Amino acid sequence: MGRKLRGRSLDELRVRGAQALAAWRERAGLDRDLDADGRLARWLAPGVSAAPEALLARFRERPAPFWAAFDDPAATVAALRARCPDDEAQVLARAERVLARRFDLMGHRGLAFGDPIDWQHDPVAGTRAPLAHWSRVPYLDPARVGDHKVVWELSRQQYLATLGQAYWYTGDARYAQGFASLVTDWLDANPPKVGMNWTSSLEVAFRATSWLYALRFFAHAPELTPALYARLVGALHVHAVHLATYLSTYFSPNTHLTGEALGLVLIGSLVPELAGAARWRAQGERILLDQIARQQRADGVYFEQASQYHRYTAEFYLQLLVLTERQGRVPGEALRAAVPRLLEFLAELTRPDGTMPLFGDDDGGRLTQLDGRLPDDLRSLLLSGAVVCSRPEWRWLGDGDEAGTLWWLGPQAASALDALPARPPAGHGRAFVPSGFFVLRDGWHATASHAVVDCGPHGVFNAGHAHADALAVVLTLRGRHLFVDAGTYTYPGPERNAFRGAAAHNTALVDGLAPSVPADGAFQWRHVGEAHATRWVDAPALGLFAGVQSGGAWPPDVAHAREIVRVADRGWLVRDRLRAAGPHALSLGWLLAPGLRATVAAGGPDALPIVDVHTLAGDPVARVVVVGPGRWETEEAWVSPQYGTRTPATRLRWVAETLQGDDPVVTCILPPAADGLPTVRLASCEGEGRALLISPSADADTREDEVLLLRQGTGTLRVREVGHAVAHDVATDAACAWIWGAGAAVATLGGEFLALAGESIVRGGDLMPGVPHADRWTTAVRESGGWRVHGGTSTLAASRGA
Incomplete structure (x- = not known):
């Protein structure tokens, strides 16, 4: 115990102690304010009726600062059908799998959890977590619970949005019935604070976010009955109280903490009939703004060095920025600056096919799932960033993948994209x-x-x-x-x-x-x-x-x-x-x-x-x-x-x-090349090092050779050899020199000089006086009037973004 306490601040001891006491009170049955039955009236703001019919009517009539796609469902669907003709069939296919209770979770496809669904079951490992108080569930012990990620992902209920999309496309009541059934099943099988699905506050936040999306998708569906809506309002209260009590301030102050804070912001913003709404929103916003300086390095990169968790962070802050503006408030400078920095890193990571490499851990998840793309596909996120931040280069990177953006930012996003000229980034x-x-x-x-x-x-x-x-x-x-x-x-x-x-x-x-x-x-x-x-x-x-x-x-x-x-x-x-x-x-x-x-x-x-x-x-x-x-x-x-x-x-x-x-x-x-792989052979050279003759064609006789010199040691490395179609006479003291285009283009790293057939092309001492040989680089292109030479110093101080 002494080792665990050593080095902890007084504030950490206070926070952890308060959380431990709260968990003890729940286990002891002393916290009676958990069940919405008969208690909902106590949780509502003054003047708000607890009658389920009145609550639902208030929800349906009240304008909400939610995403623009929900302002006019018919217009959103029309824009999707016009611009993303393949999306409807894809959405319906995914929705049918959900109705069949076959779930695609992370990299797993078609998982079945029984009928009725066993929300504590990991079908991959064949284990079932105990239905104990959340603080007594060994969620990191695979022998007891299997893979906690599988169990948690099912209970995030992000597939409810897929059912909502299918409902908007078709009006088919089956999708609304599926939503009502899945939510009711979860509430029945997961009483407050009991079981695996309460062990992580981040999972509580993500589930609440999914319910908020689903409520907007099914706002006017008959299947959203007054009783179900009142039950969800009570459950969202319990979720918000849990989040506010068990924030990952010292447990996992990373995307856990910011994701939980965003959950508080969303509940506080979108369920204003709850008495704690304004307090939760303010608490969540304060945490998110405070964490910008802690969780983003000076270059805007997320501090855990994991590209997928960087994506999570970018989604959190982009949603916060949009929600703040939708509420008619002016975002602070820190938030305005943070979002473009986060997205700029993702833009640079983007490969030609729109995906990013996975550095560090990848938990396979998304904040929301409004398209069928894998998490490493950045196009929809960058396209949304292009709309929000008016960045043409991000539109260029995300072009052709508008569905996820329209499902979030609505038909106005289509107009914004049309007014934004797509152009590739520079550099x-x-x-x-x-x-x-x-x-x-x-x-x-x-x-x-x-x-x-x-x-x-x-x-x-x-x-x-x-x-x-x-x-x-x-x-x-x-x-x-x-x-x-x-x-x-x-x-x-x-x-x-x-x-x-x-x-x-x-x-x-x-x-x-x-x-x-x-x-x-x-x-x-x-x-x-x-x-x-x-x-x-x-x-x-x-x-x-x-x-x-x-x-x-x-x-x-x-x-x-x-x-x-x-x-x-x-x-x-x-x-x-x-x-x-x-x-x-x-x-x-x-x-x-x-x-x-x-x-x-x-x-x-x-x-x-x-x-x-x-x-x-x-x-x-x-x-x-x-x-x-x-x-x-x-x-x-x-x-x-x-x-x-x-x-x-x-x-x-x-x-x-x-x-x-x-x-x-x-x-x-x-x-x-167009006709196959290049041919490569060693060239005879003088000095310490090796030289390659490269013909960028499978048919070497039809192409000029390129020369690659790799010097080792000191002194000059020289090649004097006749290639397939050109005679080579190259001398350099560069660590590396590449000559191509029949001797018309040159690139060197390090060194003082490079000469072709006795003609001095690169003189590093003249071009960069005082710069050490090892730090020099040069490129040269033969033109009608001679050679155009460009050079610089290979130091980090000269780098863009240093």
Whole structure:
């Protein structure tokens, strides 16, 4: 007990003590203000009649500051049918599954919980949680309750909105009857404070939000009887009191706390007939505004380093902003600034297909579910942000996915979108320095390449939602996912550490270990390493990230340095190096997206180690070439695209068993051309390093060679060789130089000079006097009047967003 109390503030002891006392009073039966039967009149505001008929009439007549889609249901449906013709059939298909009591929850499809529904049952694990007071339910013990996420997700009742959408489309009473039945069943089987579905205050908030949506969808349905409405008003009172009492102020002051606060705001705003409504709204708003500075880093990124929880946070604050304006109030400057910052990070994470990579934990959930998209699909959220914040670039990113936005913001959103010119965002990368996320891309079109690397803090508090993904990179090549994150899959069970450990990520193991090592607890860590970025370049033809990880389980003299280089639309380089006194085993993992297969090229001892990646249908995706000591291995792996589901995949692994500290391993990732994968061969060179001749075509004789020089050590690296269609005479002291376009374009990293056939193209000392060689970068293009040379310094101080 002494250890638990040590280090806690007086306020924390006060809050935890008050919550423990409240739970004791409930268990002892001393809190009699729990059941709405006969007590509803005590909970209502002065002058509000407790007669169910009067309550329902008041609700139906009262204008509410809810979302614009509910102002005119007929207009909303008309706009959806005109602009989203596929949505109706999709909604009805989902609604029919709900009526059949087959539930799609997170990554699970068609789960059945019995008839009548057993709300404490996990059908995946085959367990049933006890119907005890919520404080006595061991909800984190999978042997007793199964996966608490499965049980909780059913009781979030977000599928009620799907029934409401189907009712609006068709007017079919079956959907209203389904709503009334599911809500009544839940209320009957889950008395206040009893069972699994009261153990998390966040779940209480999400369920209340679902009921508020459903009440608006079925506001005028005969199936919403006065008795049912009065019962729901009483239940919402109990939910609000529970939230206000058991806020996660010190238990989980993350999205739990902000989600609970939003629940208070919504109940307080939308059920004003309750006496506590104004107090709850003010309390929730105060928490949400206070948490902006705590839960968002200076670059706007959510502090747990988990992209899916960042999405949750963006949804919370976007709803708060819209609700505040719908109430006729002026949002404060902190809220106005927070929402665009949150969405800007999501916009940069967006891959060409509208999805985001999953860094850190992904619990598979959504605040609300108004479309059939998976949680990693950002298009609807960004489109809503475009309407609310008048951002044309977000409209461009979300274009073609309007259903979720119209179901929330109504037909006015369609007019706003039509008045907003869609244009792609600017830039080829973004450095989110405080959070350590770095994005590189060669464009914003459908066939662009896009990479994200994590090089920031290992979460906050106990880093419960962090993964061991320092320096891990997720890469989309020419619009197709190539290297992906493994995802989360589950919180309980042995698979937990298999998915969050470093071996599941596209990063390095040294002697079989990563700096950050999970502990046995699902949200605990045994060792935590450190990572920080060292260099950054964001230019049209060249992008660079460099960072280092160390500490944790590694010896103090061991560190892993990684550079990721984007060269125009030619390809990508990943340069890995150990900083260590002696030799160590280095293992680099590359998890392929599901649906891709890898072929390791056979060859003699002098052949380049090549892996060719194709789709299962045989379409070429990438050629991966490694320059450095080691060998390719392949292994079977899993990818979890959403919590609760996983699919087979292949992991490539480069293994160097005795790597010296100064031996770099350079992984070259080359995209396909129209006629297949490029040809690559070693070129003869003078000096320390290696040189590749690349012909970006399967038919090498018809294309000019590109030259890639990778210098090692000191001095000049020179290539003098005749390629398939051009003679090459290149000399440089750059760490990396890529020449393409028959010698008409150049990109270099580091160094003082580059010369082609004796002609000096790049003179770093003249272009950037006083800048250290290692920090220079240059690009050059041959024009009619000579060479146009551009250069800069690869320091974080020069990065956009630093």
